[in-house]
Amino acid sequence: MPYLDDNLLVFTDLDGSLLDHHSYSWQPAQEWLNRLSAAHVPVILTTSKTAAEVAQLQQQLMLTQHPFIAENGAMISLPTDWPGKKESPTGHIIGASYEEIRHTLITLRQRYDFEFRGFGDVSPQQVVDWTGLELADAKLAMQREASEPLIWFGNELDFARFEKYLHEENLALTRGGRFWHVMGKEAGKGPAVEWLSQQYQQPSGKPVVSIGLGDGPNDIGMLNATDYAVVILGHHTHAMPLEKENGAFRTTQRGPEGWKQGLDHLIRL
Structure with missing residues (x-):
């Protein structure tokens, strides 16, 4: 299990994961968000939402210093001070417009x-x-x-x-x-997660330890691309098979309660 002082990256879905499926609240996860922020662990929103939606949520969650992945991995948005950034202010599109x-x-x-x-x-x-x-x-x-x-x-x-x-x-x-x-066809949460993980590893050469949290079938690529996966109990009946079950934890709670449950289980303080 990873420690909080490892070179951690946290990739998280929003709806039904960090955000409640009905109320869109993240309050049960706030304690972990504070803890990760204090430890300088990037929390990278990885979602089907648009860049316009994510930018607003980033401000509310106080995560604007980090990149985010929007539209299911079809777009990666980097902070304005990202080293060597060449993308336009609206982000980098992967695949078709x-x-x-x-x-x-x-x-x-x-x-x-x-x-x-x-x-x-x-x-x-x-x-x-x-x-x-x-x-x-x-x-x-x-x-x-x-x-x-x-x-x-x-x-x-x-x-x-x-x-x-x-x-x-x-x-x-x-x-x-x-x-x-x-x-x-070439876009997806998995490829976007892999690209960003490499970007974080390059400056120091120190391997990153990545954690993915998601609840839906469109999160499977992300969960397969991270070292540890938290499959949050969803409001659906779709199967959530992963390539490596031994690195996965399946929660018994939904939404931000499940998000908290997953990090409680995975990360050693």
Whole structure:
């Protein structure tokens, strides 16, 4: 088990993990956030949320000094003082842009009559109804740059065809807690976590010890890419198989309570 004074990195999902699935509160995790901050351990938000949403949450969580991974790994945003930073202020896009993804989705729907709706198809009020977010937050969630969440209304056979056609366009589907997410084939939480871990290791040459915390199928890549994984009990019935179960802890509590439970179990003080 890692110690708090190891060269730690903590990668965490938000909804259903650090944030409560219903209230979006992180209060039960605050004690650990304070402890990690005091030990100068980076807490890297790794989420399906947009950069606009994460930037706001970073301020509230007092984590603005750290990078974050947005849109399920399709974007990595680095702090302004990051050494050798070359990315634009809006972040680095991995794979296809939002405009390219939307163009492909619209074309496929028109050609094959696929039944789905993405954020780009609906009003902010519909996103509110889908997510339970406040209207202002729903508008932030619609400021997308590299991925599109959608709800599938069609049958399984059409879905298999849809996924095949996306693959032919260099796009991929990943399952989140509420939505399917379409993004570039090479993007993902796992590759983003691996890239950032290497960036942290390079200056000192000292190996980093990474911990991942997540609750949904779209977190599996992140959990497989970290040295230790906390699988937080989710509000879903999807399987959460990992490549290395011996480095994983599965919580009996949900949301930030499970987040706290996982770090209580893993990190030695």
